[in-house]
Amino acid sequence: QVQLVESGGGLVQPGGSLRLSCAASGFTFNNYTMSWVRQAPGKGLEWVSDVNSGGDTTDYTVSVKGRFTISRDNAKTTLYLQMNSLKPEDTAVYYCVTEGWDYWGKGTLVTVSS
Numbered sequence: 296q297v298q299l300v301e302s303g304g305g306l307v308q309p310g311g312s313l314r315l316s317c318a319a320s321g322f323t324f325n326n327y328t329m330s331w332v333r334q335a336p337g338k339g340l341e342w343v344s345d346v347n348s349g350g351d352t353t354d355y356t357v358s359v360k361g362r363f364t365i366s367r368d369n370a371k372t373t374l375y376l377q378m379n380s381l382k383p384e385d386t387a388v389y390y391c392v393t394e395g396w397d398y399w400g401k402g403t404l405v406t407v408s409s
Contacts, residue, residue: 297321304403317374317391325369327394333387
């Protein structure tokens with residue numbers, strides 16, 4: 296069965312960095328676009344970024360462009376999100392999501408606070 300396991304979240308000060316990982320299994324990872332979606336406390340879901348199956352095409356929501364970098368390692372079936380210059384408004388649960396938003400991980404909490 297499809298499994299997506301996120302890791303790497305935690306508490307970080309404003310301006311800091313974190314790298315999220317998502318270990319994928321149960322499907323042919325390198326055939327699918329993958330995405331990161333987040334949900335801030337008390338708010339709805341927000342698409343953050345996606346990367347195509349080959350890893351050479353990426354897209355970002357405006358608020359993270361230039362600060363976050365999505366990447367993937369198809370040999371390791373792992374998705375990444377490098378987050379730099381973090382802001383308090385980046386505080387959210389971050390989910391790894393398959394193409395079409397069909398499958399979701401359980402999420403990892405990122406808290407940006409001094």
